[in-house]
Amino acid sequence: MAYSDKVMDHYENPRNVGTMHKDESGVGTGMVGAPACGDVMRLQIKVDEQGIIEDAKFKTYGCGSAIASSSLVTEWVKGKTLEEAAQIKNTDIAEELALPPVKIHCSVLAEDAIKAAINDYKEKQSS
Amino acid sequence: MTDSIKKNHPDNYFSLLGLPVSFSIDKETLTTNYHDIQKSIHPDKFANATDRERCLSVQKAAQINDALQTLKNPLQRSIYLLSRYGIELGENNNSIDPAFLMEQMELRENLSQVNDKDDPLGELDTILDDVKSRINKIISGLENLFHELLSADEQDDELLKKTSAQVLKMQFLNRLQEECLDKEEDLADQL
Numbered sequence: 008m009a010y011s012d013k014v015m016d017h018y019e020n021p022r023n024v025g026t027m028h029k030d031e032s033g034v035g036t037g038m039v040g041a042p043a044c045g046d047v048m049r050l051q052i053k054v055d056e057q058g059i060i061e062d063a064k065f066k067t068y069g070c071g072s073a074i075a076s077s078s079l080v081t082e083w084v085k086g087k088t089l090e091e092a093a094q095i096k097n098t099d100i101a102e103e104l105a106l107p108p109v110k111i112h113c114s115v116l117a118e119d120a121i122k123a124a125i126n127d128y129k130e131k132q133s134s
Numbered sequence: 135m136t137d138s139i140k141k142n143h144p145d146n147y148f149s150l151l152g153l154p155v156s157f158s159i160d161k162e163t164l165t166t167n168y169h170d171i172q173k174s175i176h177p178d179k180f181a182n183a184t185d186r187e188r189c190l191s192v193q194k195a196a197q198i199n200d201a202l203q204t205l206k207n208p209l210q211r212s213i214y215l216l217s218r219y220g221i222e223l224g225e226n227n228n229s230i231d232p233a234f235l236m237e238q239m240e241l242r243e244n245l246s247q248v249n250d251k252d253d254p255l256g257e258l259d260t261i262l263d264d265v266k267s268r269i270n271k272i273i274s275g276l277e278n279l280f281h282e283l284l285s286a287d288e289q290d291d292e293l294l295k296k297t298s299a300q301v302l303k304m305q306f307l308n309r310l311q312e313e314c315l316d317k318e319e320d321l322a323d324q325l
Contacts, residue, residue, distance in 0.1 A: 038235040042223060042302045045309025047238045068242040 010071050011105035017075035022082050025064040027051045035128025037120040046073045050120035060084045072110040076100050076117035089125050147201035157280035168202045208273050209308050212301045262314045272304045
C-alpha cells in the first residue's frame, strides 16, 4: 500500500522526536498502544503558566501512519491551549495525512495519546 | 445465551476436536484427534457417497482446519475463549496499563539499537529470550485465569476484565516477538 506524500514526509523527517522528563512540573505524558499491530506511542507536552502548550515531543514504534499521526499532532498542539488541543479529532489527522481506511486506527491512537497527555498533566496539577 | 450453551455448544472448536473447553490443552491429543478426524472424512471415503454427503465432508474438513489453527496457538486460543463470552478485543484500547506500555517502549528501543552493538545477534537473542519468558509468564497466568472463569457458575465480569488485560499484553508481546524474528532474518542476511 502506498503512503501519501504527507505521511512519507513525516515518516522520513519526523518532527519533535524525543523525551521529556515525565516527573518535571508542567510535563504531561500520554502512553497508548494498539495491541493488534503492537504499536506503542508516547506523546508528551510541556505546558507554561498560562496553560499554553509550549513544547511537545513524541516517540512511536509502529507503522509509518502511526509515526506520521503522532508527529503531526506534536506540530499542531504547540502554541495551543489545553482546551484547544483536546479538540483535535482523529478525523482531522486522517484527513490531513490522507490515511486510507485501514490506517484510521493510527489517527485514533494519536488522538488518544494527546488526550492522555492532557489528562496526565491535569492530574499532576491537582495532586 | 446461557453459560451451559456457551461452554458446551456442539459446534465449538474444542468439541469438534474432542477436547474439553479449557485454555490448557494437551497438544498431543489435539494433533492426534485432528489427524483421526481428517482421516475419517477424507474425500476417498466419500467416493460413492451422495453429493450432499461429499459437500458436508468438505465443509467439515474446513471447520476442523480452522479449529486446529485456532486452538494450537495460545493467543488465538485465548481470543477465541474470550469471544465465547462476547468479548472482542478492538484495535485501540485505552485500558492498557501505562507501566506495561512503558516497558514495551523500552524493549522496542533496545531492539532498535541492536545494530549498533558489538554482537548484534547475541544482543538480539537476549531480547528474544526476555520476550519469550514474558510470554510464558502470561500463558501460565492465563491457565489459572481461564480455569477460574470456566469453572465459575456465573459470569464473573471482573475476572473477564483481568483475563482480557493479560490477553492484550500477550498480543503486544507476540508482535514484538515477530519483530525480533524479522530483525534476526535481516541480521542473518547481512552476514
